[in-house]
Amino acid sequence: xxxxxxxxxxxxxxxxxxxxxxxxxxxxxxxxxxxxxxxxxxxxxxxxxxxxxxxxxxxxxxxxxxxxxxxxxxxxxxxxxxxxxxxxxxxxxxxxxxxxxxxxxxxxxxxxxxxxxxxxxxxxxxxxxxxxxxxxxxxxxxxxxxxxxxxxxxxxxxxxxxxxxxxxxxxxxxxxxxxxxxxxxxxxxxxxxxxxxxxxxxxxxxxxxxxxxxxxxxxxxxxxxxxxxxxxxxxxxxxxxxxxxxxxxxxxxxxxxxxxxxxxxxxxxxxxxxxxxxx
Amino acid sequence: xxxxxxxxxxxxxxxxxxxxxxxxxxxxxxxxxxxxxxxxxxxxxxxxxxxxxxxxxxxxxxxxxxxxxxxxxxxxxxxxxxxxxxxxxxxxxxxxxxxxxxxxxxxxxxxxxxxxxxxxxxxxxxxxxxxxxxxxxxxxxxxxxxxxxxxxxxxxxxxxxxxxxxxxxxxxxxxxxxxxxxxxxxxxxxxxxxxxxxxxxxxxxxxxxxxxxxxxxxxxxxxxxxxxxxxxxxxxxxxxxxxxxxxxxxxxxxxxxxxxxxxxxxxxxxxxxxxxxxxxxxxxxxxxxxxxxxxxxxxxxxxxxxxxxxxxxxxxxxxxxxxxxxxxxxxxxxxxxxxxxxxxxxxxxxxxxxxxxxxxxxxxxxxxxxxxxxxxxxxxxxxxxxxxxxxxxxxxxxxxxxxxxxxxxxxxxxxxxxxxxxxxxxxxxxxxxxxxx
Numbered sequence: 120x121x122x123x124x125x126x127x128x129x130x131x132x133x134x135x136x137x138x139x140x141x142x143x144x145x146x147x148x149x150x151x152x153x154x155x156x157x158x159x160x161x162x163x164x165x166x167x168x169x170x171x172x173x174x175x176x177x178x179x180x181x182x183x184x185x186x187x188x189x190x191x192x193x194x195x196x197x198x199x200x201x202x203x204x205x206x207x208x209x210x211x212x213x214x215x216x217x218x219x220x221x222x223x224x225x226x227x228x229x230x231x232x233x234x235x236x237x238x239x240x241x242x243x244x245x246x247x248x249x250x251x252x253x254x255x256x257x258x259x260x261x262x263x264x265x266x267x268x269x270x271x272x273x274x275x276x277x278x279x280x281x282x283x284x285x286x287x288x289x290x291x292x293x294x295x296x297x298x299x300x301x302x303x304x305x306x307x308x309x310x311x312x313x314x315x316x317x318x319x320x321x322x323x324x325x326x327x328x329x330x331x332x333x334x335x336x337x338x339x340x341x342x343x344x345x346x347x348x349x350x351x352x353x354x355x356x357x358x359x360x361x362x363x364x365x366x367x368x369x370x371x372x373x374x375x376x377x378x379x380x381x382x383x384x385x386x387x388x389x390x391x392x393x394x395x396x397x398x
Numbered sequence: 399x400x401x402x403x404x405x406x407x408x409x410x411x412x413x414x415x416x417x418x419x420x421x422x423x424x425x426x427x428x429x430x431x432x433x434x435x436x437x438x439x440x441x442x443x444x445x446x447x448x449x450x451x452x453x454x455x456x457x458x459x460x461x462x463x464x465x466x467x468x469x470x471x472x473x474x475x476x477x478x479x480x481x482x483x484x485x486x487x488x489x490x491x492x493x494x495x496x497x498x499x500x501x502x503x504x505x506x507x508x509x510x511x512x513x514x515x516x517x518x519x520x521x522x523x524x525x526x527x528x529x530x531x532x533x534x535x536x537x538x539x540x541x542x543x544x545x546x547x548x549x550x551x552x553x554x555x556x557x558x559x560x561x562x563x564x565x566x567x568x569x570x571x572x573x574x575x576x577x578x579x580x581x582x583x584x585x586x587x588x589x590x591x592x593x594x595x596x597x598x599x600x601x602x603x604x605x606x607x608x609x610x611x612x613x614x615x616x617x618x619x620x621x622x623x624x625x626x627x628x629x630x631x632x633x634x635x636x637x638x639x640x641x642x643x644x645x646x647x648x649x650x651x652x653x654x655x656x657x658x659x660x661x662x663x664x665x666x667x668x669x670x671x672x673x674x675x676x677x678x679x680x681x682x683x684x685x686x687x688x689x690x691x692x693x694x695x696x697x698x699x700x701x702x703x704x705x706x707x708x709x710x711x712x713x714x715x716x717x718x719x720x721x722x723x724x725x726x727x728x729x730x731x732x733x734x735x736x737x738x739x740x741x742x743x744x745x746x747x748x749x750x751x752x753x754x755x756x757x758x759x760x761x762x763x764x765x766x767x768x769x770x771x772x773x774x775x776x777x778x779x780x781x782x783x784x785x786x787x788x789x790x791x792x793x794x795x796x797x798x799x800x801x802x803x804x805x806x807x808x809x810x811x812x813x814x815x816x817x818x819x820x821x822x823x824x825x826x827x828x829x830x831x832x833x834x835x
Contacts (some may be wrong), residue, residue, distance in 0.1 A: 129764055175815055202724060204648055231727035241718035254726040302721070357579070 133186045137373075141220055146377070150175040150315060151196060152343040156210035158191050158200065165191045167369045168210065173362070175314075178337060180356035180377065183366035184397060186367050190348045193317050196347060197233035198226045214315075216260050231258055233315040236309030238299035242292035242307070250292040250303055251275060254311035266324050270310055277343075278306035279336050298329025302336065309340075316340065318348040322355065334359050365389045427431075439798045441652060458814070462509060462807025468609065469559045471522060471585065474550040475530055487541075492527035493519055497545075504584055521578050525549035525610055550598050551591060553608035553735040553801030556583055559593065562800075575798075587643050599808060600689055604774055604785060604793075611794070613809055618687055619777050619784030620816075626693020626699055626780055627757050632750055634697070635704030642705070643712045644734045653656035663702035670699045671766025687767040687783040695767060697758040703756065707749020710741040744831040751824040753815050761788040786814045 145216040149172035158166040166188045173179050173196075175285075181189035191200070198219065200206040211218050219229055226299045231254070242250050251271045261267035272289070280302040286297070292303050301321055308316055318337070321332040337346060350356050356363050357377060364374040365388070373386045384390045391397060482490040494512075497519045501508060508515045514574045525630055526549045533547075550556070557563045563572050565579065574582075585591045602612025640780055647653045674695035678684045684691045715738050723733035764770070769789050775782035784792070787809065794806040 197722065199721070202721070227727050227729050229727075230725060235721075237718060237721055237726035239718055239727065241716075241722040243719065243722060244741065253728075256734075257726075257728050257732055299509075308726060309723075377693070 124321075127181065130377045146222045148175070149173055149349075152211075152213040152216075152217065153192075153195075154191065154211050154213075156187070156195060156208065156212060158195065159207045163207045165369055166195075169371045171364060171371055171374055173345065173347060176341060176343070177362060178341050178346045178360040179362040180347060180348050180349075180350055181364050181366060182344050182356050182392070183372075184392065185351075187366040188369045189364075189366040190319055192371075193319055193347060193349050196315070196317055197230050199230075199235065199236055201226055231311050232309060232313055233317060234313035236308055236316060236318045236321050237305050238306055238320040242295070242303050244291065244293050246289045247292045247295070247303060249290040251306050254307060258311060260312070273311035275303075275305040277309050277340070279332070279339070280306055291335070296306065296329070298332055300324050300391060301325060301329070301333060302314070305333075305336065305340075309344075313344065315343075315345040315347065320349050320351060323351060330355070332357035367390060367392070372381070379394055410707065413555075442814050458807050458810050460807075462809075462811045464560050464562070465595055465599065465804040465808030466596050467560070468598065469551045469556045469591050469593050470548050471551045471591050473476050473503070473526070473528070473590055474495060474544050475499060475526070475547050476544045476627035477534060477541050479531065482534070482541060484541055485536065487538070488750075490528045490531075493522075493524055496526050496530065497522060500590075500618060503583065504588065504746075505580065517575065517578060518581060519551050519572070521555040521582055523549045523552050531709060550609040551598075552666060553799060555591075556609060557588065557801055558582055559591065560591065561749030562804075596808075599805070599812075602687065603771060603776055606772075606774075606792065608799045608805060609800070612806060613680050613787065613790060613812055615773055616785045616787045616790035616809070617812075618774075619692075620786040622777060622780050623692040623696065623786055624754060624758055624786065626690055627697040628750075628754055630694060631700040631704050631753070631757075635701050635750070636746060638701075639705045639712065640734065640739070643709045643732065644738065657707050659702050663706060666762075667699055667760055668762040668766060671763030672745035674700065674767045685773050685781045686782070687773070688781045688798060689777060689784050689786070690767055690780040691767050692764050692784075692786065693780070694762055695763050699763065700753040700757045703753035704750050707753065708746045710750065711745025712738060713750050715741045744828045747827045747831075748824040749826070755820040755824075758816060758820070759788055759813065761792055764789050787816070797820070 131349050136261045151171070151173040152369070153169055153171045153173075156166060157164065158167040169188075169192055181193060183189045188337075195208055195212060196219075198208075201210055208220060211221060214229070214233070243253065248271055250272050252267050255267060255270050261270055264288075272281060274286075275284065280299060283299060284303075292296045292300065295303060301324075305316070305321075312396045322333050325333065334355065337348065338348060341361075346360065348356075360377045362374065363380040364376040365380065365386070367382075367388050373380065373384060375385075380389065381393055384393060459665075470789060473496070476499060478495060481495050482492075494515065497515050498508065500522065501515060501518055506514065506518065526547050527546045529549055530545070533545055551559075553565065555578075559576050559623045561581065563574050565576070569576055574606050582591075599612050600626070602610055602616075603615035606609040609631055624783045642656065643653060674691055676696055679686055684694075709776065718738050719741065720733050723737050724730070728736065764786060769784070769786060770793065771783060772793065773783050773785045791806055791813065794809060
């Protein structure tokens with residue numbers, strides 16, 4: 120087999136370059152602090168002890184080959200693993216210094232603070248308006264119709280979908296295109312007013328143009344939210360993230376500034392992965 | 399294996415065998431034949447099914463359609479004060495009085511023993527007498543006046559008019575004598591007897607007289623019973639399915655319950671009847687023959703089907719919808735009731751309606767709880783004795799009068815129509831509410 124001699128995505132100067140100074144600063148306190156996080160599905164261990172700090176107001180990308188545990192770890196961050204009966208999570212994950220696996224933490228509140236966007240666009244089979252308004256409604260965030268209208272509008276604007284759907288808010292959300300559906304889902308997550316948005320391969324079901332729009336959106340949302348994104352595409356990780364974490368076989372191999380990971384990986388496995396030797 | 403060894407093996411293979419195209423072509427004929435054979439089996443199977451369905455429908459409709467037409471007699475009746483004692487209007491022999499009046503009109507003379515009028519009475523209807531009494535009871539001033547009465551004619555006369563009893567049959571083998579046939583022809587010629595749609599079939603309750611027997615009581619009984627079944631089976635079944643599918647932990651106990659629910663769906667229905675008899679009637683003292691007990695028993699029977707249908711439609715809702723709801727902080731209950739249940743609703747409704755249609759046609763368990771009784775009136779409430787459609791069919795089928803047999807087929811048609819309506823409703827509901835995502 121022919122070997123690639125240079126990293127596929129690395130020293131291209133347009134990629135991984137700081138877009139604004141704030142993203143390279145490490146002065147902010149981490150949003151998440153995970154220590155020795157282990158996950159088991161039944162008796163089968165899926166994560167072997169993950170230690171990571173995730174910064175606020177920045178994009179952290181999880182990369183790694185299929186089955187490496189990156190999605191599993193992402194789902195620990197809003198306790199979505201609770202919904203899988205056989206899953207067991209050990210270790211501590213602090214969100215703003217508070218252990219989110221604590222029994223006192225209600226997953227409902229946690230998931231309002233930590234929103235999630237899934238691989239396949241999954242709008243509810245309801246209208247666009249109802250989709251966005253659902254979160255605020257169940258959490259009782261709007262006291263009047265006007266307030267709800269305002270939340271819906273601003274959420275759709277933040278998800279850069281408003282211009283495309285403002286005249287058809289009461290049509291089915293499932294009637295939108297794949298890329299629009301994914302932005303609708305992002306708007307739905309934003310509407311609750313979360314602090315963190317988790318994205319599990321948000322572009323893997325989308326075409327390149329829709330992907331570009333989502334990536335642009337992610338870059339904008341970074342100003343306001345802590346974003347954690349799982350992606351199969353190393354190019355995407357390089358484009359949208361400031362921090363990259365490389366997972367392999369249930370271990371966190373390496374984490375660091377995206378630029379460093381792609382240009383100067385410390386671990387051989389990271390090197391092999393980003394140069395396309397496996398995965 | 400080395401590369402050279404591999405290539406030499408490939409070469410020998412290529413040399414020994416003709417090229418790919420001819421090798422595939424060799425088996426192609428038998429492959430096509432197999433496909434054609436399988437299609438032929440399929441067409442044969444469908445044809446047999448359609449044939450038997452056709453025969454069934456043809457038999458039922460052929461036997462039953464005549465019951466939807468009946469003959470009535472309309473005649474003027476003089477409420478003779480000489481024959482009716484105003485202080486005891488119940489005591490008069492109205493049948494005899496009316497028969498004699500009709501005979502006088504038709505120019506038939508009675509003999510001294512009353513044999514002729516006795517025979518003549520058989521081709522009229524006792525209903526004329528009931529109607530005269532009723533009219534007089536409602537308005538005693540009618541005594542001494544003439545009133546016009548219309549009643550269904552005697553069942554045997556009806557069969558004669560429809561051509562089911564003919565002169566070809568030896569007189570001793572039929573219920574209608576040659577003399578009566580002459581009289582009936584005269585009545586028809588005179589215009590006293592007319593044929594029309596048999597509304598009595600739908601407005602009357604069961605009767606010992608076939609011409610008066612109708613399905614209203616059975617339809618009401620079935621409706622009440624089905625209501626009880628629906629009120630019990632739907633909430634309990636859907637609730638149980640929701641809990642088992644969405645909330646219950648998946649462990650040995652829930653697995654055991656699941657296996658048992660699936661097995662219950664296969665339990666013979668008469669066993670549910672035994673259970674109903676032992677528990678609801680003998681132990682809880684619920685009234686026998688009532689739609690209440692029938693409905694409870696049938697709801698037990700329908701429960702497994704409702705649960706299985708509900709669970710499978712819940713399972714058909716994509717997990718992404720649950721994740722979407724949970725991901726923005728909906729509680730488990732909210733995710734289920736706001737999103738999963740509405741999406742599963744068309745499937746649940748279809749399954750439920752079909753299991754209710756099944757319950758509507760059930761007979762065996764109802765026999766065990768004493769629903770096989772002659773109930774001449776309308777059920778007043780769910781606790782009063784009632785008959786239901788399938789049992790009514792069963793009772794009529796056992797009756798000795800020939801006229802009941804055509805009514806049996808007519809009742810089957812009515813039951814089938816109800817079934818078709820319910821199944822159609824299920825299909826329409828599914829079409830109407832099915833959502834794609």
